[in-house]
Amino acid sequence: MSAADRTASTPxxxxxxxYPGPDPARSMRALVLRECRRVTRLWTQTILAPVVSSALFxxxxxxxxxxxxxxxxxxxxxxxxVPGLIAMAMAQAAFSNNSSSLLQARNDxxxxxxxxxPMQPWRMNLGYMLGGVFRSLTIGVSLxxxxxxxxxxxxxxxxxxxxxxxxLVVLFSALGVVVGIYAQSFDHHSFINNILILPLTxxxxxxxxxxxxPSPWQELSHANPIFYMVDAIRYGFLGxxxxxxxxxFGFTGLVAIAMVAWAQWLFQTGRKLKP
Amino acid sequence: xxxxxxxxxxxxxxKTYDDGTVGLDGLDLEVPAGEFFGLLGPNGAGKTTLINSVxxxxxxxxxxxxxxxxxxETMEARRLVGVAxxxxxxxxxxxxxxxxxxHGGYFGMSNDDADRRADEMxxxxxxxxxxxxxxxxxxxxxxxxxxxxxxxxxEPLLVILDEPTAGVDIELRxxxxxxxxxxxxxxxxxxxxxxxxxxxxxxxxDIALISAGRIIARxxxxxxxxxxxxxxxxxxxxxTVSTSLPAVMAAEEERS
Numbered sequence: 001m002s003a004a005d006r007t008a009s010t011p012x013x014x015x016x017x018x019y020p021g022p023d024p025a026r027s028m029r030a031l032v033l034r035e036c037r038r039v040t041r042l043w044t045q046t047i048l049a050p051v052v053s054s055a056l057f058x059x060x061x062x063x064x065x066x067x068x069x070x071x072x073x074x075x076x077x078x079x080x081x082v083p084g085l086i087a088m089a090m091a092q093a094a095f096s097n098n099s100s101s102l103l104q105a106r107n108d109x110x111x112x113x114x115x116x117x118p119m120q121p122w123r124m125n126l127g128y129m130l131g132g133v134f135r136s137l138t139i140g141v142s143l144x145x146x147x148x149x150x151x152x153x154x155x156x157x158x159x160x161x162x163x164x165x166x167x168l169v170v171l172f173s174a175l176g177v178v179v180g181i182y183a184q185s186f187d188h189h190s191f192i193n194n195i196l197i198l199p200l201t202x203x204x205x206x207x208x209x210x211x212x213x214p215s216p217w218q219e220l221s222h223a224n225p226i227f228y229m230v231d232a233i234r235y236g237f238l239g240x241x242x243x244x245x246x247x248x249f250g251f252t253g254l255v256a257i258a259m260v261a262w263a264q265w266l267f268q269t270g271r272k273l274k275p
Numbered sequence: 276x277x278x279x280x281x282x283x284x285x286x287x288x289x290k291t292y293d294d295g296t297v298g299l300d301g302l303d304l305e306v307p308a309g310e311f312f313g314l315l316g317p318n319g320a321g322k323t324t325l326i327n328s329v330x331x332x333x334x335x336x337x338x339x340x341x342x343x344x345x346x347x348e349t350m351e352a353r354r355l356v357g358v359a360x361x362x363x364x365x366x367x368x369x370x371x372x373x374x375x376x377x378h379g380g381y382f383g384m385s386n387d388d389a390d391r392r393a394d395e396m397x398x399x400x401x402x403x404x405x406x407x408x409x410x411x412x413x414x415x416x417x418x419x420x421x422x423x424x425x426x427x428x429x430e431p432l433l434v435i436l437d438e439p440t441a442g443v444d445i446e447l448r449x450x451x452x453x454x455x456x457x458x459x460x461x462x463x464x465x466x467x468x469x470x471x472x473x474x475x476x477x478x479x480x481d482i483a484l485i486s487a488g489r490i491i492a493r494x495x496x497x498x499x500x501x502x503x504x505x506x507x508x509x510x511x512x513x514x515t516v517s518t519s520l521p522a523v524m525a526a527e528e529e530r531s
Contacts, residue, residue, distance in 0.1 A: 011401050021386075023384075024350065024383065025378055026384065026385065027380065027381050027382070028384050029380065030377050030379075030380020030381050031381065032368070033368070033377070033380070033381075033456060034377045034380075037368070037369070037373070038368045041368055046419040104367075105366075108364060108365075108366075108367060109360075109362070110364045110365055110366040110367075112330075112332050112360065112364055113364070113366070113378055113381060113425070114381055115331060115332055116330045116331055116332060116356070116358060117353060117381035117382050118350035118351075118353040118354045118382060118383055119350075119381060120350070128321075200280035236460050269334075270334050271334075274331075274332060274334050275292060275293070275333050275334070
């Protein structure tokens with residue numbers, strides 16, 4: 001029997017018939033589950049630590065010092081800072097998760113198992129992003145469960161809050177994917193987090209309203225993209241905003257689309273992922 | 276599956292890396308379906324570049340690759356290929372079982388099928404005692420077993436083994452080859468690279484020698500020995516590689 005004949009009528013050929021074609025939806029689901037598994041396996045690091053540190057911010061700045069600070073935009077200080085702190089924790093979690101996950105997968109080259117699989121590039125991109133979204137939302141919900149009863153923060157605009165939260169986590173998840181693909185070491189990942197995201201978040205009106213800033217800091221704050229994201233989330237909770245709500249949502253949405261498109265381009269072309 | 280008697284058909288494949296290194300230089304190769312095919316060559320000859328090209332792990336510079344008649348980048352082709360890379364590249368966050376089940380998922384298998392195949396592979400490669408151990412805790416031999424189990428999990432028709440027995444003890448090597456032989460007898464096409472020439476000689480029906488990104492000789496082991504008037508494949512290897520090496524070095528010098 002020739003080699004070709006063997007292939008046509010053998011268990012291996014039967015296997016190909018048994019799984020007649022790859023199911024891309026299953027492929028992406030497996031990647032999403034893998035990313036979520038990583039988060040839950042490292043839960044003390046990925047969930048507990050950020051929840052505890054953000055809860056401490058709420059306790060120290062809100063409940064302890066808050067009573068000594070007068071109202072901001074008509075809200076008690078502990079109420080005012082909760083939306084920003086939740087937004088900050090979610091943004092950092094989404095970014096860190098995807099950036100470190102992809103960097104590790106590239107360094108150890110187990111990303112090859114995904115790159116060689118029958119999974120379209122957009123599903124790879126979405127699969128990795130959803131890992132960050134999962135971690136970010138888990139932290140956001142946990143912080144909400146802790147902070148809302150403690151401070152009495154309302155949810156005035158639930159639909160706006162959901163949309164703003166999704167835009168924020170998608171944006172930072174995609175940014176994490178991009179940095180995870182470009183980064184050559186953990187220094188690069190840390191640099192973006194510590195030198196870019198964290199300072200811009202602190203300067204983005206998490207702890208204060210930019211209306212109390214003197215010129216030119218107030219005007220400069222409008223150049224900080226994270227200001228609009230924090231503002232959109234705060235509008236969802238408090239129903240009040242430092243800038244036009246449409247502008248805050250529109251800007252956040254545009255940046256989110258740009259980040260997702262950048263990540264997609266990297267997966268589509270294989271740049272930085274494949275030599 | 277399309278009507279094709281070739282498991283792998285490569286035409287004019289080239290790859291130049293960003294630093295100018297030529298990995299493949301217009302390589303042509305055809306591997307018939309169901310064949311046990313050996314790819315031999317010195318380090319840096321282009322073996323791994325060729326394998327990575329077939330598996331969509333590098334961006335090729337030119338040429339065409341077909342797997343069972345499908346363009347190698349298509350989802351159909353990817354589903355038909357299983358690769359065990361040279362160095363263990365296992366997901367350190369997963370256990371042995373999870374590595375296999377998630378791999379099945381990546382390749383489009385249902386949960387039930389992936390679970391069932393994972394169990395089969397765990398038994399075949401004697402990984403039962405380590406099934407719930409994280410991959411980072413495995414010994415070198417165990418990692419090698421898991422790499423092969425993962426490559427075979429989705430029942431590929433073309434299995435690519437890049438130096439699968441490097442650093443493996445004799446007993447495990449023996450077990451691995453018995454299983455690979457069985458797969459081959461069942462019709463799976465095997466593409467093997469190895470530095471163990473006696474291994475290639477005893478296993479492979481057809482052998483290609485690669486140097487400087489090109490196939491420099493290709494035939495059955497017996498025919499290669501006859502053509503080069505050699506008694507062993509090692510002699511053939513040394514003759515072909517030593518004649519091609521000066522050309523490689525000259526090209527390297529010219530480039531630098």
